[in-house]
Amino acid sequence: MRIGELAERTGVSTRSLRYYEEHGLLHARRTSNGYRDYGEDDVRLVSEIRALLDIGFTLEETRPFVDCLRRGHSTGGSCAESVEVYERKLAEIDREIRVLLARRAEVAAQLAQSCPGCFVRG
Amino acid sequence: MRIGELAERTGVSTRSLRYYEEHGLLHARRTSNGYRDYGEDDVRLVSEIRALLDIGFTLEETRPFVDCLRRGHSTGGSCAESVEVYERKLAEIDREIRVLLARRAEVAAQLAQSCPGCFVRG
DNA sequence: GTAAACGTTGACGTCGGCGTCAATGTCAAG
DNA sequence: CTTGACATTGACGCCGACGTCAACGTTTAC
Numbered sequence: 635m636r637i638g639e640l641a642e643r644t645g646v647s648t649r650s651l652r653y654y655e656e657h658g659l660l661h662a663r664r665t666s667n668g669y670r671d672y673g674e675d676d677v678r679l680v681s682e683i684r685a686l687l688d689i690g691f692t693l694e695e696t697r698p699f700v701d702c703l704r705r706g707h708s709t710g711g712s713c714a715e716s717v718e719v720y721e722r723k724l725a726e727i728d729r730e731i732r733v734l735l736a737r738r739a740e741v742a743a744q745l746a747q748s749c750p751g752c753f754v755r756g
Numbered sequence: 757m758r759i760g761e762l763a764e765r766t767g768v769s770t771r772s773l774r775y776y777e778e779h780g781l782l783h784a785r786r787t788s789n790g791y792r793d794y795g796e797d798d799v800r801l802v803s804e805i806r807a808l809l810d811i812g813f814t815l816e817e818t819r820p821f822v823d824c825l826r827r828g829h830s831t832g833g834s835c836a837e838s839v840e841v842y843e844r845k846l847a848e849i850d851r852e853i854r855v856l857l858a859r860r861a862e863v864a865a866q867l868a869q870s871c872p873g874c875f876v877r878g
Numbered sequence: 879g880t881a882a883a884c885g886t887t888g889a890c891g892t893c894g895g896c897g898t899c900a901a902t903g904t905c906a907a908g
Numbered sequence: 909c910t911t912g913a914c915a916t917t918g919a920c921g922c923c924g925a926c927g928t929c930a931a932c933g934t935t936t937a938c
Contacts, residue, residue, distance in 0.1 A: 638914065648915090649896060667904060669915055689866075690859050693895075711870030720867040724876065727860045731853060737812050738849045744811075745842040748833030752843070760884065770885090771926060789934060791885055815925070 637662075640672045644680040654683060657693055659700050679703055682710045690727070695719050759784075762794045766802040776805060779815055781822050801825055804832045812849070817841050 641648045654660040655670075660679065662670035679700055686696045698719050699710030710716060745752055763770045776782040777792075782801065784792035801822055808818045820841055821832030832838060864876045 636915075647896075649898085652917090653896060667915080669904080687895085689862050709870055711866055717867065717871045717874065720863060720870070721874070723863055724860065724867065727856055727863065731856045731860070734849055734853045734856065738846065738853070740811050741842060741845055741849065744833055745839065745846065748831055748842070749839045752839065758885075769926080771928085774887090775926060789885080791934080809925085 635672050637670045637672070640676060640680065643677055644684065646680055646684055651680065654680070654693070659683060659693065659697060675703075686710075691719075691723060695723065757794050758787075759792045759794070762798060762802065765799055766806065768802055768806055773802065776802070776815070781805060781815065781819060797825075808832075811845075813841070813845060817845065 635643075637648050637651055640646075641651060651660060651670075655662060660676065660683075662672055662676075665671045682699055682703060683693075683696045686699060687693065698713060698715035702713035702716050703710045705713070707713060711720065757765075759770045759773055762768075763773060773782060773792075777784060782798065782805075784794055784798075787793050804821055804825060805815075805818045808821060809815065820835060820837035824835035824838050825832045827835070829835060833842065867874055867876060
């Protein structure tokens with residue numbers, strides 16, 4: 635299929651698809667006229683990428699998952715490298731949550747000080 | 757005092773000080789040679805800006821606090837607009853925390869699925 | 879007098895995942 | 909033949925708080 639169809643079927647813009655390819659995550663055959671030619675498997679690949687990006691992964695971090703799928707695994711996450719990324723991401727999210735909680739406490743404290751009448755839940 | 761001293765006393769780079777001025781948060785008198793000339797009050801202003809930025813406020817969001825201080829209030833947060841910003845920020849942080857918690861759960865779930873043997877606290 | 883350490887404005891680089899042109903080629907339908 | 913929907917590559921714009929030159933003027937210390 636061509637890029638337009640892949641875009642429609644995955645809900646991803648053609649711009650994004652070219653971007654993924656530019657960064658080596660997607661490889662497309664070319665038809666005689668130079669158009670990109672995708673297979674059914676690519677729908678899966680792109681969906682995996684999108685799902686991970688939506689959860690907060692960077693494009694680079696999706697690479698192990700894509701590679702994993704390409705090696706024939708049923709899930710992008712079933713390879714050692716992917717699991718490693720999962721764990722790193724968990725730790726990273728935890729750090730961010732801690733930072734946000736600390737900020738929240740800080741803001742709440744300052745608010746309470748500036749405006750004693752303002753109630754803050756939490 | 758000149759910009760170097762203000763920078764040293766506040767721990768803020770001269771670049772940042774000029775940036776704050778460029779965005780109307782800091783106003784400096786000029787000496788005859790064109791150098792910026794700051795007063796003692798500016799140390800307070802800059803400290804307030806830094807403190808807020810460090811908590812995650814944007815530069816724009818610090819404006820009400822600076823204005824408040826400049827109006828003579830003892831604290832940047834003791835004006836109605838500042839309190840409003842505090843509350844908006846709290847709500848925003850709460851949203852971000854919820855997003856992160858959801859992501860965390862999502863990642864943990866996928867990890868558990870991909871790697872049944874991997875324990876995830878939380 | 880001269881070097882070092884300060885100051886000035888102006889402007890580009892950073893980071894990421896694209897959106898959005900621009901200029902141009904390809905192909906099916908009428 | 910032409911229109912219009914598709915494709916191509918290339919490149920700038922975005923957002924924010926600066927870092928980091930560049931090219932130059934000022935002041936201080938020796």
